[in-house]
Amino acid sequence: MFATASLSGTKPEQYAQLLAQARGLLHGERDRIANAANLSALVYHALPQLNWVGFYFFDGTELVVGPFQGLPACVRIPLDKGVCGAAARTRRTQRVEDVNAFPGHIACDSASRSELVVPLYDGDALIGVFDIDSPVPGRFDGDDQAGMEALARCFLDACALEAGVLEAGVLEAGVSP
Numbered sequence: 001m002f003a004t005a006s007l008s009g010t011k012p013e014q015y016a017q018l019l020a021q022a023r024g025l026l027h028g029e030r031d032r033i034a035n036a037a038n039l040s041a042l043v044y045h046a047l048p049q050l051n052w053v054g055f056y057f058f059d060g061t062e063l064v065v066g067p068f069q070g071l072p073a074c075v076r077i078p079l080d081k082g083v084c085g086a087a088a089r090t091r092r093t094q095r096v097e098d099v100n101a102f103p104g105h106i107a108c109d110s111a112s113r114s115e116l117v118v119p120l121y122d123g124d125a126l127i128g129v130f131d132i133d134s135p136v137p138g139r140f141d142g143d144d145q146a147g148m149e150a151l152a153r154c155f156l157d158a159c160a161l162e163a164g165v166l167e168a169g170v171l172e173a174g175v176s177p
């Protein structure tokens, strides 16, 4: 059983503790659905004042909802729409203090007031986005952005690192991948 410890100290210290928990949770697993599901649950239950935490994955055309915690969400988001589309398109984290003031914001849960979306890229390849919503306006600051970007990196590393290890093992065994 995975036991979560409550977070303490400054916000950067709390995110460092959360990152360590995430590393432990994702360690040894490269399945991106499994990792996305567990990371969503970890973050949703660890941080206060959130109403949605989850992933959208790029299917080659648009973003499609993946594992999440919160109310049911819109399934598909074109890259030219919403905060998620903006993060995916610009490759930059979108930290939105007031979602109602964001042109094209897509309201999945009417309770959402602020939002943070981290793009997920493997080199130049768009993987998807990691999205968190809050019912509190201006909920996310620079510490949250740095913390969520580190968690997103942890997710990408866990999924890719294990694939690399697997490939190396297959090559060593002399089997064509």
Ligand code: SME
Pocket: 052, 073, 074, 077, 081, 082, 083, 084, 085, 104, 105, 106, 107, 108, 109, 112, 115, 131, 133
């Ligand atoms: N608000 C997002 C849509 C996804 S939900 O928040 C879960 C957007 O504007 O892209």
